[in-house]
Amino acid sequence: MRVAFPYMGDIRLVLEPILRELGAEVVVPPEPNRETVALGAQLAPETICLPFKVTLGNILRALELGADTLAYVSGSWSCRFGYYGRLQADICRELGYRFRLLELRRDRMKEIIREILQLSDNSLLRATGRAWRAFRLGWFKATTLEKAYELSRQVLPQAENKQECRRLLRTVIAEIETAEKVRELKQIRDRLTTRFARVRRNGRGSVLRVKLIGESYCTIEPFVNFDLINRLGEMEVWVDPFLTGPRWLGFHGFRLRKGEVRRAQRLAKSYWQYCVGGEDANSVGHLIMAARAGYDGVIHVHPFACMPSTVVQPALAAASRDYNIPLLSISLDEHTAEAGFLTRVEAFVSLLERRRRSSFKTGGEVYVPDQGE
Amino acid sequence: MAVVGIARSLHSYHHFTLWRAFFEELGWQVVLSSRTDRQTVEQGVKLAPAELCLPVKVFLGQVARLLEQVDYVFVPRLVCRRLKGDFYFGCPKAIALPDLVRAIFPEQKGRILELVIDQQIQRDEVGFVRCAKALGVDRQCAQGAFQQAKKAEAEAGKLRVHGPSPADCFPPERLNSKPGAGRGKIGVIGHPYLIYDEHISLNLLRMIAELEIEPVIPGIGEEELIQEAGRALNWYYELELIAGARKLVREAQVDGLLLVSSFACGTAPVVNELIRREVAVRTGLPMLTLLFDEHSGETGLRTRLESFADLIRSRK
Structure with missing residues (x-):
């Protein structure tokens, strides 16, 4: 097969x-x-x-x-x-x-x-053994990857040389891909923090934090979202996607971390009561969570004419109004041009910067003091 | 006595008789919104996100108008129906409709009357009872009204002469389609809220009739739908379209198929593709797909229809 x-x-x-x-x-x-x-x-x-x-x-x-x-x-x-x-x-x-x-x-x-x-030639014993090994390996691959991404998202905005950080991430992913044994993966995972800590920083204390929500494919696949997470990182924005590849598999393939999904859906309840697909309720829930956690803004990406993501937009807008958090919603299709897309993202980022500066002046709610500027 | 408004769009074309009978049985006055016109569309377009399909925009425009006239606006949430043990869903927009309306009219939340039809979790009756509860009607009253409404719906079905067409559920709806002079028949497949809405579909049916071609709209009853269940599709109202296409090809001897859908309709690409594969390619019938949106122009439509009619005549 x-x-x-x-x-x-x-x-x-x-x-x-x-x-x-x-x-x-x-x-x-x-x-x-x-x-x-x-x-x-x-x-x-x-x-x-x-x-x-x-x-x-x-x-x-x-x-x-x-x-x-x-x-x-x-x-x-x-x-x-x-x-x-x-x-x-x-x-x-x-x-x-x-x-x-x-x-x-x-x-x-x-x-x-x-x-x-x-x-496994219909041998239950062999199949069980294989399944155990398979899922154990998969689990370690997923968690190691997840940790690498997380560190890279965090370090990239503050790295002095962005390429250094991106190169490191590429190296780590290549290592994870070639690792065949759980032992190797554990070694990689344990060394990740120190390796990323060695990336030289530019010394700026705080960066903008943005939550990425939206339809799963557009959130996860860098080819269709023009590598948005890293691009934002290079603009010195710390992006936190609500969904990544390994997490998607965990949620939808193996029903892991139901608590988080349920929490998002509970929060979304007053705006969105039935989950239709396209991560609609999760998006609303995570927008609210982001607002509560003091993020600077939220970016929502979805395919053009995606049914659930289109119909959820007024609800997202309502939540963003009520919770006072800026929202940028972008639809993507095969004709979306990179330049147009990035221009919108850049404009949104400068809006967030100005917003943070002004709220700092007026003594509004600022969660991370802006020491750098 | 308070007034309940029902929008003349979307699934009202299927269930208006039932809904009206239910509310009238409870002693409420029912108002059906006026026919779609340019203002409805303009208002809907202003309110809705740009990427939504036209019928939902029209629905929002009608809700906006109803909110000025009536006490409560009825907004159904058609989640899921059961046919032969399998579940069939509404499209995401139909499922999310009340949430959409509440997000767009945040101040009017209290005036939105929500009905949930979800046969995964509850019988229809429960949905209606809950809906009536929001109006302060007790359970027994609501149950009785639901039974009466069901009867009324069944009776209306019996009265239909020309086969069950969803448009018959509406108080006198002129179709303006004089039968053609036998110079060909075109099967028209599309959601009733598109083909029967003269403003959205730019009088499509009349235009076909003017070309001296008879438009044939398949009427699909509940039993026929059950027959078709278990096939490739899991959308309830779209199953009807596929069943209709099959029935037309089987019985009505049509010379061509017209697939009518709206731009940004999510189900259309899948349904049209299935119909194209299953029906048109296999039988070699000519097929024309029409997409409507708020920018559709009558001239463009007429030109396409005329050439389609020529094609059909040249094949005869």
């Missing part, structure tokens, strides 16, 4: 070792690029959301590389995401590719378990 799954940020760094340990051969397509997106956009229905087009282009590359099984999270709910697998499979078959579609849905858990068993 040569299995491929849709590409989304760094999820492959966790998912690939898990599947490999389970006994499957994994085909990882190259990162999304202009070509694959153009290919996806050409074949996809015109007004479907951006993640569909990006993943379609990538899945086609994976099929070219010889994948014979496509694994999709899918299901019956209101958001279009549930239809990705079925529609993309239809489109690929029309192009002449032959493969098997493996739909990972909650009502088909039995089939999925049978599939995993088959990979």
